[in-house]
Amino acid sequence: MSHGWKKPTINDVARLAGVSVATVSAVVNGTKVVSPHRTQKVREAMAALDYHADQNARFLRTGKSRVVGVIIPDLANPFYTQVVAAADDVASRAGYSFFLCNSNDDPALEQRHLDMLFSHRVAAVLLASCDSFAAYDRLIRRRFPLVFFDRVPTGFHGSSVETDNHLAAFQATRHLIELGHRSIAILAGSIQRSTHARRLEGFRQAMLESGLPVRDEYCGLSGLSVQAAYEFSLGLLASPRLPTAIFCTSNNLLLGCFRAVERVGLPCPENISIVGFDDFPWNEGFRPAITTVAQPTAAIGAKAMEMLLERIAAGSEGRVLEDQKIVLQPELRLRNSTAPPPNIPSPNELDVTQTAS
């Protein structure tokens, strides 16, 4: 006895209670009627031994696991943890627990985590993917219950829940345009990311519809890190063609951008408007308070987990569920970081601004 303590098994309980293991199992699971007297005996024995049925053994026998896997790309990003918190809520209400994995945005690591989750025979997995859809082929082919959220691999057929990223970016950009902005930069992150690609499209569409140019120098694609955003923004603000507004397509990007604007000392929103993506309690602490387009994090997490549970249930009943793609509405939250540009050029100056240096 290395620990000086051996975990009690169902046999120990049965012995102490003076009944058979089948009886113990029956009272534990309430799966059969057991006489009150013996039930009592068993209960006492369980309490005395502090017995906890071994889920691994149980699963081995029943093939029913009450654990789901969750993979996110960044455990330190509040967006993901908010989603996960909501998912956890509905999962734990349904008696499910969580294997949480951090893929660190590394497809190889994500695959390893997936393998690990299979090895543990999780009932399903919830996934903010960082790989291309081909990676999930083997899974969908075997009808493994899988729900994507936030990041849905392009070209992927399967269930997912995400924000309408196109619309979100469109709204944010429209807001800027309506304010009178014409020179709008975007910190787009990386087009590799389906979410960010979609946001860039939304931005493009809003610009195009208003006949506004989308300039390459105004399009930051240097990655998703705070640092990258900071550096790109610094360059942007130092350039002769200073934009009058910047749209940041993620909370990290906003941080970098904000820092750069502060560093340069450009007054916001007087000389530069900023709109962010995602909304958190501390966004109100920023001065100026940040105008941002919020994703419904709680709804994403809750809905995704509900779908997952549904698919688990369907699977165990042999039903086959239609793929379901849920798209949730973003919400533009107007605060103080956006205002009309310093001097609004009249509409027909449009291409003149291009030549002016």
Added chain:
Amino acid sequence: MSHGWKKPTINDVARLAGVSVATVSAVVNGTKVVSPHRTQKVREAMAALDYHADQNARFLRTGKSRVVGVIIPDLANPFYTQVVAAADDVASRAGYSFFLCNSNDDPALEQRHLDMLFSHRVAAVLLASCDSFAAYDRLIRRRFPLVFFDRVPTGFHGSSVETDNHLAAFQATRHLIELGHRSIAILAGSIQRSTHARRLEGFRQAMLESGLPVRDEYCGLSGLSVQAAYEFSLGLLASPRLPTAIFCTSNNLLLGCFRAVERVGLPCPENISIVGFDDFPWNEGFRPAITTVAQPTAAIGAKAMEMLLERIAAGSEGRVLEDQKIVLQPELRLRNSTAPPPNIPSPNELDVTQTAS
């Protein structure tokens, strides 16, 4: 076949490869020498079937789990997720995975999570406790590998890693005092929390050492929520005895306090100094940027997980490890939310301020 797919077992692999299960097991685990030819065969069969050894079955046999449980009180609090991210890093490097649980600050839920974790036979658990030490008696008595972090139940004997909360608060308060503040309020959260109790003590000591009074009205104990902090701060700022500085003992408390100061329109730091607790990237975005005392989140997570792994290793070798209590140093980060008070009273006005209304 409800799923149209049956998970391949070691038997399937053995059959396909034309060898025995023992051979398959040997190549999977590298536990015995297998001829190159058969190794090859087995490898092919595994790949063809996309075989993933069932960890549950394996555990049942070996009694060795490579999963650890982690319980935190709030999945949406960046402090905890930063710690967990660091812990995850070292755990996954060691080949361990994570059962993450959110106790929601509810002792009953925490207990349920603990029971669940035992049922799954996790190798150990990492815990930011929300209960009193009595709750963990049964665990320590059986030498279950358990490491506490952040919140360590008072009176608890066992391993833990935490910030020196007393010192952190002491430093923050000293900073304010050195700036000339005499009327310092504290949002202490709740003395139920060991961490917050310790912070209050540090505050007290700093005040006492300087002969400064700790007034009851200046001591916010209305809980840990943003809302509670907001309301308390509002009252504080509306009172005739306006403090010249407020020390917020957590990031949530800071949020509420900051919001209240903004609401009232009191200029910070000119008329009121604020110091926060914990430091996150967005703290720099606040205007003024928040002076805060930072906890070494990454170090806490990494160290705690290292200790946990050590204890697991020791346990399986039959060694008994000494309890280890690690206390990490906080770091005061000076920014712009603190400044000398509007008018510095001379030291001998000390008790006069008490009577003035």
Added chain:
DNA sequence: CTGAAAGCGCTAACAG
């Protein structure tokens, strides 16, 4: 209502 016994997928003696 109750108990005996088979077997889930795997590892680890043990015997060839």
Added chain:
DNA sequence: CTGTTAGCGCTTTCAG
């Protein structure tokens, strides 16, 4: 080197 086999702790027929 390789295969056979006995359980790990649990649920679940199947007979009493």
